[in-house]
Amino acid sequence: MIGKEKLFEIVDELIRAYESDGIEILIEAENSNLTRYANSMIHQSLAIEGIKVSVRSRFGKKAGVAETTRIDREGLVKVVRESEKIARQMVEDPELPELKEPEDIPELPVVTYYENTASCTAPARAEAIKKALNALSPLGFNGYGAFATGDVEMVLANSRGLKLYHVATKADFSITAFGKNGGSGWAQASSMDVDNINPEELAEKAIRKVELSENPGEIEPGYYTVILEPLAVSDVIGFLGHMGLSAKMVQEGRSFLKDKFGQQVFDEKLTILDSPTDPRGFPYPFDMEGVPRKELILIENGVVKNFVYDRRTAAKENRTSTGNAAHPFESWPAPLNTVVKEGDVSLDEMIASTERGVLVTMLHYVNVVDTMSFTITGMTRGGTFLIEDGKITKGLKNLRFTQSMLESLSEIEAIGNQAETISDVSWYGMRYVGGMVVPAMKLRKFKFTGKTRF
Numbered sequence: 001m002i003g004k005e006k007l008f009e010i011v012d013e014l015i016r017a018y019e020s021d022g023i024e025i026l027i028e029a030e031n032s033n034l035t036r037y038a039n040s041m042i043h044q045s046l047a048i049e050g051i052k053v054s055v056r057s058r059f060g061k062k063a064g065v066a067e068t069t070r071i072d073r074e075g076l077v078k079v080v081r082e083s084e085k086i087a088r089q090m091v092e093d094p095e096l097p098e099l100k101e102p103e104d105i106p107e108l109p110v111v112t113y114y115e116n117t118a119s120c121t122a123p124a125r126a127e128a129i130k131k132a133l134n135a136l137s138p139l140g141f142n143g144y145g146a147f148a149t150g151d152v153e154m155v156l157a158n159s160r161g162l163k164l165y166h167v168a169t170k171a172d173f174s175i176t177a178f179g180k181n182g183g184s185g186w187a188q189a190s191s192m193d194v195d196n197i198n199p200e201e202l203a204e205k206a207i208r209k210v211e212l213s214e215n216p217g218e219i220e221p222g223y224y225t226v227i228l229e230p231l232a233v234s235d236v237i238g239f240l241g242h243m244g245l246s247a248k249m250v251q252e253g254r255s256f257l258k259d260k261f262g263q264q265v266f267d268e269k270l271t272i273l274d275s276p277t278d279p280r281g282f283p284y285p286f287d288m289e290g291v292p293r294k295e296l297i298l299i300e301n302g303v304v305k306n307f308v309y310d311r312r313t314a315a316k317e318n319r320t321s322t323g324n325a326a327h328p329f330e331s332w333p334a335p336l337n338t339v340v341k342e343g344d345v346s347l348d349e350m351i352a353s354t355e356r357g358v359l360v361t362m363l364h365y366v367n368v369v370d371t372m373s374f375t376i377t378g379m380t381r382g383g384t385f386l387i388e389d390g391k392i393t394k395g396l397k398n399l400r401f402t403q404s405m406l407e408s409l410s411e412i413e414a415i416g417n418q419a420e421t422i423s424d425v426s427w428y429g430m431r432y433v434g435g436m437v438v439p440a441m442k443l444r445k446f447k448f449t450g451k452t453r454f
Helices: 004-017 073-089 122-139 199-213 230-244 247-251 311-316 347-352 405-409
Strands: 022-038 041-059 062-068 142-158 163-178 184-191 222-228 272-274 296-300 338-340 356-370 375-388 391-395 399-404 412-422 436-451
Touching (some): 004 142, 062 073, 122 142, 142 199, 199 375, 356 436
Antiparallel strands (some): 163 184
16 A cells, blocks of 8 residues: 555645646555456465556646656656647637635544555465365366455645545455356355455355256246346446446436436336445545545336436536546446445245246346337356256356346335445456345346257
């Protein structure tokens, strides 16, 4: 960890260097450590200490952005001059918000930095992986996956006096187990506290999926009742937030919820919050514009209650930002700490109540087919199973789906009573600490359009 004092010194150097009408600064620093394994053997262990300094300079309504990884004085002055050079060449942006005024940011009521996570060593990660693989070995299964730990620091500042700092730790463990006869099973976990990661428990979860999915069968394409485990639900809810609840999409007429404010669009069982203080997620005290985060009800009992705004989209409606600027120096507000309210049935009870359906562990390569009907397409992965007469009867080869989630989420049969923290466990470039809290979900209608050979 570089630390708040050193990062603020970088800010001060940048502020001293600017010659424009104003300057905005984003600093992201990471200490990330990763151990990968394949074919039940560790094959890579690496450590990254990285920093990225982004600067936006302004001349009136013109703005230009430049980035650097240098933090010496010469490098910092250079990136400021480069951003100023770019700004001078840009066309005016009449909707460019003024520099953000400083304001008090309430302290988070939860801990976001765990020293044991930040200092977790390669031998400690190897020992955890060993425990998972030892559970697979007696069964002749092979394991693939990764264990990552580290911390991420972020600073937001500007020439008007804004100067904010946040640090968070994150641990991610993933495992894919493969059997001898085509069976596979995926499990993963993420947490700010590495001690919450239980490799043996995750291995057992993957093993159960392998055992159920050996010698997988096939089903014909068509509509099925489907039970999505939390990892699969997270993809659906993620698209719902970015495509449906973003004020930018609504204002541009591209949101499937654009004329649905205050209406019951989804099944009454569905309630979604943007909750920056939920300790199960990855809380942030402010967004990418320095606006304080606050809890927001997005969907309540199926009714659309709120859209999410950044400063630019809020100004178009004479509103204030909801603290949901998701990207630096650009406008795309989105839910940042999504929490789906739990239901009252267990996953086992969902299965037991299903006459014929499909249980899906996770979705893969999900893409948007049509934004206005919230139709997405993709494949199943990590364990797909046929349910008959309330029991899992066999594993299935992976299936392709194309489905309007507006249709599916309007007919929710049940929502699970246990939510899981889901985060991206395969990161590239600068690491980001984030995720959502979601339970399993049973949907009455879900269309599978094709099948695969594996």
